[in-house]
Amino acid sequence: MTPAKLASTVLSAARAVFETRGLDVSALPATTAVERPRSPEHGDYASTLALQLGKKAGVPPRELAAALAEELGRQPGIKSVEIAGPGFLNIRLEAAAAGLLARDIVLAGTRFGHTDTLAGERINLEFVSANPTGPVHIGGVRWAAVGDALSRVLRAAGATVGTEYYFNDAGSQIDRFARSLYASAKGEPAPEDGYGGAYIAEIATAVVAEAPDVLKLGEPEALATFHRVGVELMFAEIKQSLTEFGVEFDTYFNEKDLHDRGELQEALDRLREQGHIFEADGATWLRTTEFGDDKDRVLRKSDGDWTYFAADCAYYLDKRKRGFDRVVIMLGADHHGYIGRMKAMSACFGDDPAQNLEILIGQLVNLVRDGEPMRMSKRAGTVITLEDFVDALGVDATRYALARYSSDSPIDIDIELWTSASRENPVYYVQYVAARTFNIALNAADSGVTRGVPGDFRAELLSGEHENDLLKALGEYPDTVARAAQLREPHHVARLLEKIAGAYHRFYDDPACRVTPKGDEPVTEGHRARLWLNDATRTVIANGLGLLGVSAPERM
RNA sequence: GCGCUCGUAGCUCAGCGGAUAGAGCAACGGACUUCUAAUCCGUCGGUCGCAGGUUCGAAUCCUGCCGGGCGCGCCA
Incomplete structure (x- = not known):
């Protein structure tokens, strides 16, 4: 007998008791659970149903417990039911009923553990989402492990899940990346606001190998080539290291597509229809303060450019239009300031932020060697990367180490410990x-x-x-x-x-x-x-x- | 200042409103003629940050305070 079966037995026993006594059946919960008591004296399983229902039903919990115990004791597989304390039911199973679980598990095989608790839910799960300006760094690694595990767990619970990686290959971050590659290829030092690290030289060399004439081009053309080919190579590398880590996404979503398809304008129009848009100082704003945000947010700047937040709105709308009723976004702790505006934005679209949008925040991770957090990567220079992690621990230990802690506690992963046998x-x-x-x-x-x-x-x-x-x-x-x-x-x-x-x-x-x-x-x-x-x-x-x-x- | 988040054993952390708050590590002491000792057993260890509140019942929910981390741009 599985705990789930026992729980439903308890519930139907409660229904029987309520009916015989003429009590209000609507006081019964839709589901109940049994718990495993810490102390063996409290039986194999315990139910607190009588305690929960006593007040609602207007019957002293112990009296209700007594009636429930009697009813339950008649069920097959149950050896004994005792009442303890204020109305706990301590249940003991027949050895055979407990033991049958072993057979159930073997026969269920890989399906054991699958339930339909989230059946019918369509969940979009976005994580990692690093721009292709460098290798996946330490924060992304945590989400790669936790997010991928979560997607599997959600599917096991019966949900329909789409995993998603959002990136942007335009904008100033990428320009800096392209200029860094160009400088490296010319043998010049990295620009002041550029990217350092050995990987820049590697990618630059690879770009030159792929486009041998690139250095003979004029600067704008050369930069464009470094931009295009560099992003391509960097992204291929990111995907490969994620694949080696066992993580693949259903969708790699480029922010550019939102712009190309006019989805930012569409989102703006939609928000305007909802009555939450206003103009001030030459800019177009979303009145997010109406839904609890600290301040209103600009969607379109006075120079006519869209803000990053405008793309966030369009992206959210896009996911919703694709039929996902739960949009889950996993972010690093440094982005937790986004929660307020994102929730408010969801409300501005007319959604219920509590239902339709979940933002999960992951605290920082340190990779620790000899008691000291590692700060510098061999390849990336400034930060620890996914590859550093896997080199140090291997895929299994890295994934397990990151997935065994609650995401909202900061963690130190000690290399010595996680590689010890x-x-x-x-x-x-x-x-x-x-x-x-x-x-x-x-x-x-x-x-x-x-x-x-x-x-x-x-x-x-x-x-x-x-x-x-x-x-x-x-x-x-x-x-x-x-x-x-x-x-x-x-x-x-x-x-x-x-x-x-x-x-x-x-x-x-x-x-x-x-x-x-x-x-x-x-x-x-x-x-x-x-x-x-x-x-x-x-x-x-x-x-x-x-x-x-x-x-x-x-x-x- | 405002917001988010965390505070549980010496350390790292679990803990679904439920009974006497649990693991591992560390310290100390044991178990291999045994299906793999990469294992197991025992001892020691607690003001669940503090104070109120809600409840039959609070580490858990609410409020305030204290302490740590992070964030607060017409940046991306």
């Missing part, structure tokens, strides 16, 4: 479970231990303490994925995997939990039942690591 390195701890489960399955096959057909699975044999703990941890997986999706916090998945890993390692170390017989001992039904549990663990660990974009190795 030990308990203190969470990614090794979890991956080691994958390797152990695989190895055990091999050994089982060698010793003639097989799962057999599902109908022969003896779930009640998985009743030891370590087997129980492992089953319960595995049972939390679907809810955890759903919650991670709901909260946009993939780190919950990583934390559960670590908990499962701990439970598995304890199971493994328990001499009573052997999957293969020792020495000449005969194969028993217990070995076979534990092989189901072993394989169920492997399934969940592999699925969970998959959501984080981390491999589940067969051997370490």
Whole structure:
């Protein structure tokens, strides 16, 4: 029995109690959840439903709990229900009901953990979005890991997700980039406001290789070539390093297209229709203060140019027109000042900012070596890049390290720790479970231990303490994925995997939990039942690591 | 000044309004003739920044204060 099934059993029991007693059924929530109590004395699962409903129903919680306990106790698979404290229901399952989870997981395979909690939601997820003026730097790396994991988690929860990378290959940043390339190709030092770093020389050389006559051109033509080819090469490189990192986007969206298609004007017109546009000092403004922003924002400057914010408005509108009802944007902490104007802008379009626009802020990341944050990259000079990260830790450890923390806490990633092969390195701890489960399955096959057909699975044999703990941890997986999706916090998945890993390692170390017989001992039904549990663990660990974009190795 | 955000064990961090707040590290002490010891077990460790409020119940929600980080342009 999964926690989800138990929860719905609790809810229908509550409905039955309400009906028999003639209570108002509308007081019942649409869904409820059971929780895993910390203390084993409180049963396998606990429900607080009676506490929540006592007041609404006008019945003392303990009395309601008693009625619920009686009703629940009659349900199949439930061994006992106790009332504790002010009205907690402490539920114990029959060993067989708990153990069946192992079989359910194995049979569900890669689908285990998928739910329909976000079914019908169309979510646009924008992250990284670095302009092609240099390699992806450290802030983008965090979002590459977290954003990609989130997209997978959202999909597992049943949402339709479009991932998106927004960039701009025009404007002064890119001009500086082009001028830096040009200077480098001519053997001159970088312009004062230009970009430094070894990568500029590399790209400049590559541009010259692709367009050998570029230095013979006049300056405007040469700059145009460096601009065009340089952006192309830089962007190809960004995409490649992201691909190597396991991250690909459904859409790479160029801001230029918004301009070319007249979408800024369209957005402005739309906002004007909504009555939020005004003219002042020769500029065109959006009255964002009407929806809580600090100050009104200029869309079109007095010189006739559009502002960056105007493009933001057009881009938002574009996403909405493409059918996304939730626009999620992941930004670095240095951009959190944008939240107010973005939310207000959404409201100016007539949307509900609480529903249609979510802005997630990620705090800073440091890559730490010998206790000191690394500040300089070998290649980029000024900042640490995605490649630096992967060179230092490898893809798996980088992704895991970034995805296991809440995005709103600043983190230090210690190179020594994340490359160590030990308990203190969470990614090794979890991956080691994958390797152990695989190895055990091999050994089982060698010793003639097989799962057999599902109908022969003896779930009640998985009743030891370590087997129980492992089953319960595995049972939390679907809810955890759903919650991670709901909260946009993939780190919950990583934390559960670590908990499962701990439970598995304890199971493994328990001499009573052997999957293969020792020495000449005969194969028993217990070995076979534990092989189901072993394989169920492997399934969940592999699925969970998959959501984080981390491999589940067969051997370490 | 205004806004956002964080404050939980010595350190790094989990923690869905629920019961006696948890992990890892560090410190100390144990377990390999054993399916991989990259593992496991034990001990030590708390004013959940402070003060109010809401609630049957608050680390969690609200308000104020203190402390850290960040942001506040007709820049991109």
